[in-house]
Amino acid sequence: MSGWSEKDVPDQSGRVAVVTGANSGIGYVTARELARRGARVVLACRSEARGTAAVDRLTAEVPGAEAEVIRLDLADLASVREFADAFSYDRLDLLVNNAGVMALPYGTTADGFETQFGVNHLGHFALTGRLLPTLLGTQGARVVTVSSPVHALSNIDITDLNSERRYRRWTAYARSKTANLLFTHELARRLAAHGSDVVAAAAHPGYADTNLQTAGPRMSGRKGSERFMRIGNRYFAQSAASGALPTLYAATAPDVRPDSFTGPSLAMWRGAPGRSWRAPWTLNDRAGERLWGASEQLTGVTYDALKV
Numbered sequence: 001m002s003g004w005s006e007k008d009v010p011d012q013s014g015r016v017a018v019v020t021g022a023n024s025g026i027g028y029v030t031a032r033e034l035a036r037r038g039a040r041v042v043l044a045c046r047s048e049a050r051g052t053a054a055v056d057r058l059t060a061e062v063p064g065a066e067a068e069v070i071r072l073d074l075a076d077l078a079s080v081r082e083f084a085d086a087f088s089y090d091r092l093d094l095l096v097n098n099a100g101v102m103a104l105p106y107g108t109t110a111d112g113f114e115t116q117f118g119v120n121h122l123g124h125f126a127l128t129g130r131l132l133p134t135l136l137g138t139q140g141a142r143v144v145t146v147s148s149p150v151h152a153l154s155n156i157d158i159t160d161l162n163s164e165r166r167y168r169r170w171t172a173y174a175r176s177k178t179a180n181l182l183f184t185h186e187l188a189r190r191l192a193a194h195g196s197d198v199v200a201a202a203a204h205p206g207y208a209d210t211n212l213q214t215a216g217p218r219m220s221g222r223k224g225s226e227r228f229m230r231i232g233n234r235y236f237a238q239s240a241a242s243g244a245l246p247t248l249y250a251a252t253a254p255d256v257r258p259d260s261f262t263g264p265s266l267a268m269w270r271g272a273p274g275r276s277w278r279a280p281w282t283l284n285d286r287a288g289e290r291l292w293g294a295s296e297q298l299t300g301v302t303y304d305a306l307k308v
Helices: 025-036 048-061 077-086 115-136 149-153 169-193 212-219 223-235 245-252 285-299
Strands: 016-020 040-045 066-071 094-097 142-146 199-203 261-266 270-275
Touching (some): 016 115, 025 040, 025 066, 025 245, 077 115, 094 115, 115 142, 115 285, 169 285, 199 245
Parallel strands (some): 040 066, 094 142
Antiparallel strands (some): 261 270
8 A cells, every 4th residue: 555646546437436525625535536537426415506516626627527416415314315316327336425524512413313423424324225226236336434533532332322411522423433433344244244245444534634623613613623623734634635545545446355444554644545443342243233223223224135
C-alpha cells in the first residue's frame, strides 16, 4: 500500500457505484475519482439541490463522467426505501456507505432513533439490505462502510442502542462507529457462509478537513467549539482528497480482504492507506449477531438471502 494514491485506482469502466453523502468532502472525492476511472456513479444525497450541484461540479472536473443524483435521507427509512425503488440498474459493483453525522446535540430521526445511531448505522444497514439482491447478482461487488478511529472510545450498549438512559454526544458517535465495524464484520461473515464473492470491508479517513467536525457545534450554537474545529481542520487535518484514499483503496484495490479496516498509515491520522487497528470488540461474533438482529427488528429490513 506504500505510496498508494488516487492514480492507482484501477479501471472502473462498466461498473456502477453508489456513494452516500457524495455532495461534499470525502464522499464527493470518492465519487469523482470513481467516475474519473470510468464508473457510473450515483450520488446518494439528502439534499437533491446540493447533489445536483455536486454532479455539475463533478462533470466539470471530469468531462464525460457518468454521474447522477438520487435523493437519500438516511434519517428516514421511507427515504431509504424510495431510494432503493428508484435505483434502476441491474448491477451494483460498489456501495460506499460514507454519509454520517458526528457529535450532534441529542435528536431523533423520522423513525424515532437517536440521530447518530440512526443515520450512521441503521440508515446504512437498511440501505445495504434493500440493495442486497443487486449486490449479490453482481460478480465481485463490494460494500465499503466508513467508520472512524473514534470507535475506540466506546463499545455499543446493546441494551440502550438509542442512548435513551443517558446521552453523551461523543460516546454516541463512537458507538455508531463501532456499529459500522460490527455490521461489516457480521456482513462479511454471512456473505462467506453463503459462498458469496461480495466483499464487505471498512475504511476511515483519519483526520480530514470536512464539514463533519463543525456541524455539531454549529447546530448547538457553540461558536467557540466551531471556531476551534475550523482551526484544527486548517492546521492539522489532511485534505478531503487525502482522507478519501482509504475508502478508494477499500473499494477498488485487488488485495482487499473481507472485514478489513483501511485507514491512513501514519498513526491512523494521515498518510497513504494501510491496515488500521480496530478495537477487539468490533470483531466479536456474538456482538455482531446481536446488533444484526436488533437492526433488523428496528428497521424492518431483513437480509433473507443471508439467513444463518
